[in-house]
Amino acid sequence: MKDSVYSPGAGHAPPVLAGRDELLDSWRMMLADVASMGRLRAEDTILVGPRGVGKTVTMAAFAEIAESKGFDVVSLQSSGGQAGLVPSLLHEANDRIESGASVWRRLKRVLDQIAGVSFGVAGVSASVSKHQTQTVAPTIVHPGTLAGALATLALDIQMDHPTGGLMVCVDEIQSSADSDLALIAAVLHQLNGNHRPAPVVFAATGLPKTLDVLAKAKVTHAERLFYVKGIPVTLPADAAKYAVVEPAARVGVVWDSDAADLIVAASKGYPAHLQVYAHHTWRVATGPAAITFADAQVGIEAGRDEIVSRALAPRWERMTDRRAEYTTAIALCGGEASTSTISAMLGRSAQEISWIREQAIAAGDVCVPQRGRVELAFPAMADYAIANYSKTVSESSLPLVPLEEMQSALDSRTGKEPSRDVGFATLQHPPEEEPTPGGANLGGPSI
Ligand SMILES: Nc1ncnc2c1ncn2[C@@H]1O[C@H](COP(=O)(O)OP(=O)(O)OP(=O)(O)O)[C@@H](O)[C@H]1O
Ligand SMILES: [Mg+2]
Incomplete structure (x- = not known):
């Protein structure tokens, strides 16, 4: 369908400002x-x-x-x-x-x-x-x-x-x-x-x-x-779903409930990605007055390509190997974790890794939702990091902790850190993607 009602892109006012x-x-x-x-x-x-x-x-x-x-x-x-x-x-x-x-x-x-x-x-x-x-x-x-x-x-x-x-x-x-x-x-x-x-x-x-x-x-x-x-990284699921469904309803287009749920799950409630996925789904849908689960599957695929090539891949390329390791540890915890769990997974004291944490925060990769916890600033980075980290380990000159070791350290803490089931499809690094030049800015597109 043409004339998408969504608002992908920084600073573009959404048709409904959900959850605020x-x-x-x-x-x-x-x-x-x-x-x-x-x-x-x-x-x-x-x-x-x-x-x-x-x-x-x-x-x-x-x-x-x-x-x-x-x-x-x-x-x-x-x-x-x-x-x-x-x-x-x-x-x-x-x-x-x-x-x-x-x-x-x-x-x-x-x-x-x-x-x-x-x-x-x-x-x-x-x-x-x-x-x-x-x-x-x-x-x-x-x-x-x-x-x-x-x-x-x-x-x-x-x-x-x-x-x-x-x-x-x-x-x-x-x-x-x-x-x-x-x-x-x-x-x-x-x-x-x-x-x-x-x-x-x-x-x-x-x-x-x-x-x-x-x-x-x-x-x-x-x-x-x-x-x-x-302003938290993600919207609650009900607000996220409202942000998807309501703008369409206002122009007489109805989302199948499971299609809207799929958008919410794919975006993890992160507002910028919610708009990207909803927008791409609208574009692939044939309508004229309904958006189906199958539309959402195709739209998410297109949105994901854009998110990977414009945001995740360049950001991942800019990370130092240690930051990639730190990011992956948080990713394995579902995108949010206590700092003590991360230090256990990396086999180093909290003090030893505090400088990496500071760097990751300064680069805008990680934020601090509350004292003693860390969260990926881009929820989509979780799947991307897990999918690409082993390649980083094999190419790095540093002795990075392998993915499996991190996972078993996490498993052995089971009960101490409930691992959030991210439940989203894996994002693959596009092989032909060139790293985008530019330092670790706090900016870079959020899509
Ligand atoms: N509450 C919301 N409901 C629906 N969509 C939203 C909501 N908040 C933001 N968006 C969408 O998310 C995207 C990012 O919004 P915005 O540019 O305001 O974020 P920002 O925090 O200012 O980001 P940046 O730090 O990059 O400037 C836009 O596409 C916007 O339409
Ligand atoms: Mg802004």
């Missing part, structure tokens, strides 16, 4: 409180989680709710620290003024002054043009001045929209320049202390290392300033 009702409801309530009571009730939120779990689309849903209540929403561009807080706001102010929102004029005057001063101080001769977002380096901005200007803007917006205010958001906050992170934190502090009535809220997304990045940027007590909300 609680988050959205509490955001909605918080906005109502902020509109009436100001900063006292603001919960400046950072959605933290690994790649592909839905941080960006959840924040976009936050923004949509805010807009529907009459908030003006400003998205700060943070990628690579190329554009900072002040230029982003200035850019926004110019746009808003151009489209007739005169409440932004006062902020623009303040920003013009700040930008002028900071350019002057930095000794950079540049002008901020209307549509250009420029890097101000280093930005020397008094947080109190900016907080005051934002507070005034938010209150002005509220004059026209009594349930509104100002929402500032940043996607991938861990990529912001240190100076911006420090400035954002200082401005929020100032708002809390000196501008309590101001209806200003803040939301961001970030990778699991975000709190460390904030600490390095000298943002103290970030966990007290922000509400850090973890």
Whole structure:
């Protein structure tokens, strides 16, 4: 069928945002409180989680709710620290003024002054043009001045929209320049202390290392300033199934229940892969109004090829042999395990392997769902690692623990670590696949 209703690809809003009702409801309530009571009730939120779990689309849903209540929403561009807080706001102010929102004029005057001063101080001769977002380096901005200007803007917006205010958001906050992170934190502090009535809220997304990045940027007590909300790697099965079935139902297409279950199982509830599998299945289905188990089998095959070649194979190739060994041990446990089980399987103390764990976390292969446990950040990597690890062992110059030895160490701990039955088909390494160049980034596609 054509016109797939699914949304594969980073940042593409899904037709239904499954399993996030609680988050959205509490955001909605918080906005109502902020509109009436100001900063006292603001919960400046950072959605933290690994790649592909839905941080960006959840924040976009936050923004949509805010807009529907009459908030003006400003998205700060943070990628690579190329554009900072002040230029982003200035850019926004110019746009808003151009489209007739005169409440932004006062902020623009303040920003013009700040930008002028900071350019002057930095000794950079540049002008901020209307549509250009420029890097101000280093930005020397008094947080109190900016907080005051934002507070005034938010209150002005509220004059026209009594349930509104100002929402500032940043996607991938861990990529912001240190100076911006420090400035954002200082401005929020100032708002809390000196501008309590101001209806200003803040939301961001970030990778699991975000709190460390904030600490390095000298943002103290970030966990007290922000509400850090973890987005888990997988959706519960019922939410995952809803994400598959509901968008189709809305356009009169019915999934056979076992076909939808197959998608949920294949994706393991990982949101990015759920969309990929559902999308491919839609495309292979002949319809016109039903999607069958057989369609899902074919669609999953196509989706899996894409996931392997675009995400799993390049990521596996980039792993050092030790990281591949560590990943495979977690994979044998079903994708999630206690650190003590992993060290038993690898025959080394937790301390001895802690550096590999740190590397795997830094590379975005592994995350920490709770203290003392580790989880594969890409659930699909479990089957892929198990299928490809023996080749790595045979080619490695290091004495890696063979798969069978890991498995028997795991078996001998039976009862201590319930092994999750992953129950999914094995993903094979495509033989012709070239490794994708590029370092162990935290990025890379999540599909
Ligand atoms: N709750 C959800 N229900 C259904 N689909 C979802 C949900 N959350 C995310 N998705 C889908 O998963 C994919 C990834 O979402 P998104 O880009 O927001 O993730 P992310 O955590 O921001 O990833 P990255 O760190 O790579 O930016 C998109 O295709 C999106 O449509
Ligand atoms: Mg994102």
